[in-house]
Amino acid sequence: MGAGKLLKTRILAQMTEDRPDNRTQRLQALLWLGFAAACVWLLLALSPILTPFLLAAILAYIGNPATGWLARHRVPRPLAALLVILGLIGALTLLALTLVPLLQKEVSLIAERLPATLTLLQTKLDPWLQKRLGIDLPLDPASFNALVRKNQDAAQQILGHVLTTLGSSGLALVAFVANLLLLPVVMFYLLKDWDSLLHRIEDLIPRRFHNLALRLAREVDAVLAEFLRGQLAVMLLLALYYSLGLWLAGLEFALPVGLLTGLLIFIPYVGFATGLLLALVAALLQFQGLGLVLAVAIVYGGGQILESVVLTPWLVGERIGLHPVAVIFALMAFGQLFGFFGILIALPASAALLVGLRELQRHYKASPFYLNS
Numbered sequence: 235m236g237a238g239k240l241l242k243t244r245i246l247a248q249m250t251e252d253r254p255d256n257r258t259q260r261l262q263a264l265l266w267l268g269f270a271a272a273c274v275w276l277l278l279a280l281s282p283i284l285t286p287f288l289l290a291a292i293l294a295y296i297g298n299p300a301t302g303w304l305a306r307h308r309v310p311r312p313l314a315a316l317l318v319i320l321g322l323i324g325a326l327t328l329l330a331l332t333l334v335p336l337l338q339k340e341v342s343l344i345a346e347r348l349p350a351t352l353t354l355l356q357t358k359l360d361p362w363l364q365k366r367l368g369i370d371l372p373l374d375p376a377s378f379n380a381l382v383r384k385n386q387d388a389a390q391q392i393l394g395h396v397l398t399t400l401g402s403s404g405l406a407l408v409a410f411v412a413n414l415l416l417l418p419v420v421m422f423y424l425l426k427d428w429d430s431l432l433h434r435i436e437d438l439i440p441r442r443f444h445n446l447a448l449r450l451a452r453e454v455d456a457v458l459a460e461f462l463r464g465q466l467a468v469m470l471l472l473a474l475y476y477s478l479g480l481w482l483a484g485l486e487f488a489l490p491v492g493l494l495t496g497l498l499i500f501i502p503y504v505g506f507a508t509g510l511l512l513a514l515v516a517a518l519l520q521f522q523g524l525g526l527v528l529a530v531a532i533v534y535g536g537g538q539i540l541e542s543v544v545l546t547p548w549l550v551g552e553r554i555g556l557h558p559v560a561v562i563f564a565l566m567a568f569g570q571l572f573g574f575f576g577i578l579i580a581l582p583a584s585a586a587l588l589v590g591l592r593e594l595q596r597h598y599k600a601s602p603f604y605l606n607s
Contacts, residue, residue, distance in 0.1 A: 278571065290417050290424060292579060294424035301314045312422075315422050315426045318425060343486075450593060454586045454589045457589055465500055468549050471545060472541060476495045476537055480533055483526060484529070485526065494509060567580070568580035
């Protein structure tokens, strides 16, 4: 019995010696936490210059399937990347050449019709408000025209001051142009070396986390692909719907307003509100009574139902749906960190973060802390 007890004691001692030191593990955990904190701080500190690189990475991710398809059809990868970038630039240029002249025409007509609109409101709306509510609106067209002429010189002075300020802030202007030119360059190299970059990143993952990291990466890729490509389809279909709906309603500026509304849908709430405001202003200035205004409201109400009930669940999927409060917070947080481009990446980045949060939730519910509480 004594020999058996001695052998058991030696085995336990050997197991204790082979067990990793808890203090070493805690030290390693603290080092990794410090490294993560330093990366976050560096990300925040460099956020002003990271914007073009971040946007280029997003565009490269969207354009990588087309680049890979061309490469698989015996087009050299660098040439395929260049063709994808030129196609994107061509599409954006065509869109600008279509929308800008139409919007300029709309603004000119609004400026021309505004005095007549004020006259109509003064003769129709002002008496009704005075009779029903006792409200007197200062809508005198002559006073308005005098106010415009009076402040025209001041507006020119302000414009001159703005141009002077932009000229004196030459470094900021140069930085903006440099970032704009840097965007396609970074996108080209990312598209050209996409597969090798992914392989290098995969090779740096610690082996014990390799399978978990690859599984999470595949889930993130599926979520982002579903969101970005599905959102593009939603934008195109809504641009078609709003353009056709406003045209059938009789709005003169149906095409520019409809296209702009559909293309701005990727910015939640902002795109819809901007398009609705432009459409209502155009309808009021068209002098066809409240029927056209009501028709515009019906078109936008139907568009909102179509987007939220049919298109987004069908094309984007409920699995990446975010609560409205989470959407607003994500827009504000990413906008604060990365400016306007932060607003653009807020939802896809939040959708990707959901994958990590789901994994943390799964580990938490499987932990002794949760099960034994």
